[in-house]
Amino acid sequence: ETGVTQTPRHLVMGMTNKKSLKCEQHLGHNAMYWYKQSAKKPLELMFVYSLEERVENNSVPSRFSPECPNSSHLFLHLHTLQPEDSALYLCASSHQGYEQFFGPGTRLTVL
Amino acid sequence: AQKVTQAQTEISVVEKEDVTLDCVYETRDTTYYLFWYKQPPSGELVFLIRRNSFDEQNEISGRYSWNFQKSTSSFNFTITASQVVDSAVYFCALSELNNDMRFGAGTRLTVKP
Numbered sequence: 001e002t003g004v005t006q007t008p009r010h011l012v013m014g015m016t017n018k019k020s021l022k023c024e025q026h027l028g029h030n031a032m033y034w035y036k037q038s039a040k041k042p043l044e045l046m047f048v049y050s051l052e053e054r055v056e057n058n059s060v061p062s063r064f065s066p067e068c069p070n071s072s073h074l075f076l077h078l079h080t081l082q083p084e085d086s087a088l089y090l091c092a093s094s095h096q097g098y099e100q101f102f103g104p105g106t107r108l109t110v111l
Numbered sequence: 112a113q114k115v116t117q118a119q120t121e122i123s124v125v126e127k128e129d130v131t132l133d134c135v136y137e138t139r140d141t142t143y144y145l146f147w148y149k150q151p152p153s154g155e156l157v158f159l160i161r162r163n164s165f166d167e168q169n170e171i172s173g174r175y176s177w178n179f180q181k182s183t184s185s186f187n188f189t190i191t192a193s194q195v196v197d198s199a200v201y202f203c204a205l206s207e208l209n210n211d212m213r214f215g216a217g218t219r220l221t222v223k224p
Binding site: 033042043045048088090092098099100101102103104105107 | 144146148153154155157158161202206211212213214215216217
């Protein structure tokens, strides 16, 4: 069984849509992360949750809204996105400070 | 502030050649961790290795080896006898105590048959 799963794997949405990305980890970790990976750009850390509390928000626009209802689940709620938000969104989990294990990512296209 | 530099943007080799991916890091902490990840075309980042700052012993795992040198703040990754399946983007990363991981920009390795 894959340690970190993400759904959906692919998502196409219009700029006025509202959608959510889901991440689930089965590794017993206490921290979860959202990253954005755009073409030819470094990985950008968006949000960090440690013990279900948000500990970092790297100046991410408010059209991205994370939610961590428990230590195994992480959501990224999307609304009124822009075309430049098209990217691969990766979820990861870890024990704080140790190696992160990544999900397969959601390839998002905003039309 | 922690920083990771992977100066090689893209490398192309022919199968069976050895290739070394460079990673240089900056940190003010004496305790930190270094990592390498592989991102194949499927997109998922695969964890390869973690090294802590107190362990400078080089490591070998099959065709993979890592050279950690604190004197030059480098943590280089060598693939011996490269194969087409090694084609991927490779990321080096650094984590300080109580800080989250910071990734380098990545090196795209293409291994041609």
